[in-house]
Amino acid sequence: INAEYGVCGLLLAVIGAVIIACAVVARKPLGDYIDNLIKQQVALAPGTDTYKNWQSPPVPIYDDIYLFNITNPEQFNNGEKAVIEPVGPFVYQKHELKQSANFSGDLKYAMFFDYEYYVYDEQETQLRNNKSTINDTIFIPNLPLLTVVSQIEHGSMKESVKLVLDTIVEQYEKSHGVNYLTLNGSAHDILWGIDDPIMNVLYKLKLSPSPQLALQTNGSLDPGALKFPTVVYTGHPDISKVASYHLFHGRNSSGCWGTEDANTINGTEGSMFEPLLIYNKSRSLTIYNEQLFRSVALSFINESSYEGIPCFEYRIPDWALQNVTNNPTNAAYYAWKYSGMLNLTKCSSNVPLYVTKSMFLDADPRIAENITLSVKPNRTLHETYLCVEPYTGVVVNGHKRVQINVQMEQSKANGILNKTHPAFIPLITVDEHGSITKELADKLNSALLLPISILHVGFYLVCALGTTLVLCSFIVHVRIISRKLSKTPEDKEVLVQAEDGDQEAETATGTVSDNSAQYLSFDGKTSRYYEASE
Numbered sequence: 001i002n003a004e005y006g007v008c009g010l011l012l013a014v015i016g017a018v019i020i021a022c023a024v025v026a027r028k029p030l031g032d033y034i035d036n037l038i039k040q041q042v043a044l045a046p047g048t049d050t051y052k053n054w055q056s057p058p059v060p061i062y063d064d065i066y067l068f069n070i071t072n073p074e075q076f077n078n079g080e081k082a083v084i085e086p087v088g089p090f091v092y093q094k095h096e097l098k099q100s101a102n103f104s105g106d107l108k109y110a111m112f113f114d115y116e117y118y119v120y121d122e123q124e125t126q127l128r129n130n131k132s133t134i135n136d137t138i139f140i141p142n143l144p145l146l147t148v149v150s151q152i153e154h155g156s157m158k159e160s161v162k163l164v165l166d167t168i169v170e171q172y173e174k175s176h177g178v179n180y181l182t183l184n185g186s187a188h189d190i191l192w193g194i195d196d197p198i199m200n201v202l203y204k205l206k207l208s209p210s211p212q213l214a215l216q217t218n219g220s221l222d223p224g225a226l227k228f229p230t231v232v233y234t235g236h237p238d239i240s241k242v243a244s245y246h247l248f249h250g251r252n253s254s255g256c257w258g259t260e261d262a263n264t265i266n267g268t269e270g271s272m273f274e275p276l277l278i279y280n281k282s283r284s285l286t287i288y289n290e291q292l293f294r295s296v297a298l299s300f301i302n303e304s305s306y307e308g309i310p311c312f313e314y315r316i317p318d319w320a321l322q323n324v325t326n327n328p329t330n331a332a333y334y335a336w337k338y339s340g341m342l343n344l345t346k347c348s349s350n351v352p353l354y355v356t357k358s359m360f361l362d363a364d365p366r367i368a369e370n371i372t373l374s375v376k377p378n379r380t381l382h383e384t385y386l387c388v389e390p391y392t393g394v395v396v397n398g399h400k401r402v403q404i405n406v407q408m409e410q411s412k413a414n415g416i417l418n419k420t421h422p423a424f425i426p427l428i429t430v431d432e433h434g435s436i437t438k439e440l441a442d443k444l445n446s447a448l449l450l451p452i453s454i455l456h457v458g459f460y461l462v463c464a465l466g467t468t469l470v471l472c473s474f475i476v477h478v479r480i481i482s483r484k485l486s487k488t489p490e491d492k493e494v495l496v497q498a499e500d501g502d503q504e505a506e507t508a509t510g511t512v513s514d515n516s517a518q519y520l521s522f523d524g525k526t527s528r529y530y531e532a533s534e
Helices: 002-042 048-054 075-076 121-127 143-153 158-177 187-192 199-202 328-333 437-484 487-493
Strands: 061-070 082-103 108-121 136-140 182-186 228-235 246-248 283-290 292-305 309-315 341-343 352-354 371-372 386-389 396-409 422-435 496-498 520-524 524-530
Touching: 002 048, 002 437, 061 187, 075 182, 082 121, 082 136, 082 187, 082 422, 121 371, 136 143, 136 187, 143 199, 143 396, 158 199, 182 187, 292 386, 309 396, 309 437, 371 422, 386 524
Parallel strands: 061 136, 082 371
Antiparallel strands: 061 082, 061 422, 082 108, 108 228, 136 182, 228 246, 283 292, 292 309, 309 386, 341 352, 352 396, 386 396, 396 422, 496 524, 520 524
């Protein structure tokens, strides 16, 4: 019996080990096959779903825009601290067009002309904003005047042009009295274009791209967008570069920062990244932001999920907006002042514009100490983050939040700003957001994530089966050994086995009685086990 049990146990062990070995050996080639399949599907290639979705995104993108209203314009014009209240959101749907798209002969690059425009969503605005309308009057700092003063102080221009600008400032001061530090208009006009005599003169002098003041542009910010193509990598043959910029509107440098590395345009537009991040979650993701004129690396924060899709969450690291004291490498971005903001002065015709996170989140408290802002920063509402599906590199949910501020300080070259209360005044904050729909999430789950889950679960189930068989073999052998060890010498001396019911046995220490026999049937034979009787 023990021998037969032993053979059975050994057979279980062999089968279990073979099952485990097959699962381990097959896992890598199966995993590699799926990885290669994902890479092929993610790469931008003519006729693929990925290319169609990249060219015309199926997910709607919205911009929630808040303007900052100076609620005490008279006091502010007289040198007092500005009291500021955000007004909004005014909701716009953003449409991005990739026109005349085509590929290079080796399929390494995709080329297109980039254009975007906005459509006002009145219904969504009214649903989320019941305090203000797009026609309400907004007071903001006088940006045209600040532009002129900045050009006089910092601009490299002919003396005749500087004389014209000095004359404009003098006439402006006389015609507006003490109320020249602010201008006002409807929220719509301040966003998309308000007529201003100073801007008209600057435009004629080729010191401004437009005769109007506008905080937003219904079209690309870059006039070269429809003249020079944008070129991105398709991911063939290097999938790690998929959708990354090679040229942005015909150039590979932003041209306004202090070093070549800082000016280099890297990263994607922020809707997709390289696939298979699942194997390297700590890797930074790089985006190029046209409003910031620079590339920004996003760092992994944690794992989360959206609409049932597991994803990796990435955010802007603290070091990206630190000043040179805390991060000397940011000297290339002119980070001479406070941490928590990006200096755009060199990128905006010497107008002292600064970018921060919304509501000055994570910024040095001194930035906002000279204003009274009615809203406090909230990480949930004001942080930039992207949730990226780690197999495909597709963004399933994200918010890119940017706030533009202007620095107001007393002018060294002109007395018109002598009454200015030095401060960083917020102008506008934009929350650009988009998220995958439930329908698309279900499609992604069924087409990709479910097969991957089945592969992983199947691997562990097969390994569990093999392990179970090996454990069963171990248990059988333990029981066999236990039975052998449990028999005493006396038992062995008195134990006699009789087969077929016709044998009798005796021992030196006792006489065996048929009445004491116990019968056991095994493999068709009947055996009697006798106990010694006194």
